[in-house]
Amino acid sequence: MMKAWSNESSTPETLHLALAYDIASGEGFGLFGIDAYCDVIATQAGALFAKRIKDGTITIPYSAELRPKLDECFKDARSQFISHSIFANRKKVLGSFLSVMFYHDGTKFVLPEGKYLFGSIRCKPWQSTLGIILENNKRKLSDPMTCDALINETIRVLNTKNMSVAPGGDENLYLPSSIVDSSKVKLKYKDLRALYEMIEILSFIGEGR
16 A cells, blocks of 8 residues: 555545555455445545546536536546555455455354454444355255255345345344245345345456456
8 A cells, every 4th residue: 555655646545545544444355345345435436526626627517417427436436446456466355355254263153343443342244244154054065956955045035136135124034935945045134135245245356357
């Protein structure tokens, strides 16, 4: 990160600062999920929008033109984030993410704990992890046929449309039997929510490769 700053003026770019905060605070690259990435992109988009307004690169004579101009800034910010030098080694970024998804306390797979940089508040950003989901379905992993059934059933559930992921906010309820074949896979609402976010992050990390 310091190398990236050395090529800039004495004031670092907003994107460098946002990424530095994400790393120092422990929010980014896996621990806090896609939300941390969205924060960086939104911060950079706001900086681009302000700069372009200031230097006259964009003008907004009518309110209807505001959204398209903002969208342009978000697209550019997203592109800059993806092409940033910190993402150059995608294997390391992927490894960082997977270290969270397979966090193990020495006895079993558990939820990783997050600790804020400027306070002692601890939290568990993820509702579930790949390690926990596989642990809950480990009996099905011992046989190729049941293993294939687990994978296929999980994919089918993820592709199910118009389903409520967390009715009543109860994270410990199992998904309705009408949605999940419990003989093939053991999933809870929190597992499904975590899987959706895992897919988002993996898609983002793999983008542009």
